[in-house]
Amino acid sequence: MRIGQLARSVGVDTQTIRFYEREGLLPPPDRQDNGYRIYTERHVERLAFIRRCRILELSLAEIHELQRYQGAPHQPCRAINTLLDDHIAQVRSQITDLQVLEKQLVSLRASCNDDREIEACGVLEGLSEGSMQ
Amino acid sequence: MRIGQLARSVGVDTQTIRFYEREGLLPPPDRQDNGYRIYTERHVERLAFIRRCRILELSLAEIHELQRYQGAPHQPCRAINTLLDDHIAQVRSQITDLQVLEKQLVSLRASCNDDREIEACGVLEGLSEGSMQ
DNA sequence: TAAAACCATATAGCCACTATAAGGTCAATA
DNA sequence: TATTGACCTTATAGTGGCTATATGGTTTTA
Ligand SMILES: [Zn+2]
Ligand SMILES: [Zn+2]
Ligand SMILES: [Zn+2]
Ligand SMILES: [Zn+2]
DSSP: OOHHHHHHHHTOOHHHHHHHHHTTSSOOOEEOTTSOEEOOHHHHHHHHHHHHHHHTTOOHHHHHHHHHHHTOTTSBSHHHHHHHHHHHHHHHHHHHHHHHHHHHHHHHHTTOOSSSBGGGOHHHHHHHHTOOO | OOHHHHHHHHTOOHHHHHHHHHTTSSOOOEEOTTSOEEOOHHHHHHHHHHHHHHHTTOOHHHHHHHHHHHTOTTSBSHHHHHHHHHHHHHHHHHHHHHHHHHHHHHHHHTTOOSSSBGGGOHHHHHHHHTOOO
């Protein structure tokens, strides 16, 4: 199949497919005489794998690492699980950070109603006077 | 004061200060005969304002907008409060998204313990077989 | 036969910086 | 006086993961 069909069947832009190839995540496929890329079913699987990883916000580097593990099927899988644990930890810390941020923003927002002049806006005051901890 | 002292007093890199100037967030200061930038106390305040906004993850575009409001002190402040409301909504949606992500990751992680071969790793299986919703 | 749809490469843009290179200026020290 | 070191300048490229644009070749369809 050609790149357009691969793109449609996995739900990715053709540009993204070429990008993954350049980044070494997707092996370079054979070419037709006219230079068009020809993909096989294995490419579909490989690309779908990448997409599922990306949905989980694994980085391209992490995906690369997972692909290397796939090439050594008899090693213990601890490294894979560790990779995922680290990723989970990072997501949790992002959540925590955003929750702190949300509290600060809500508290700032509470310092003003909608019926003031900008001069007297509590939000702008809060941002200007650095009463942030 | 020169750029280094401004940078230290606000806790920013000198590069970042020049970057803000290029982006129109910080007004271009006067120059000494040798070309060095000379900053005033107003620049300190302005830069500190930007930094406090950035800590709250307001975008440079949003900061720009806030600065425009500062120039019209007798307008009603509704637009400012709306800007903040939108930002809070965005932060909350990020949190929600990350919480969904965390659940998916934890469930994937639960499908494997640390004592398997990569071939049998539940994590890799889950990523390969697309049993994701 | 001509238009529409597809393919190719190369390049730039997004965000908010951060890093590097290559050089000019100034004060203090050996 | 010569040189070190700290400071300043501009210009350019890199980060991540795409996405958009420009320019042109190829295939399919009407
Ligand atoms: Zn990760
Ligand atoms: Zn207000
Ligand atoms: Zn925002
Ligand atoms: Zn495992």
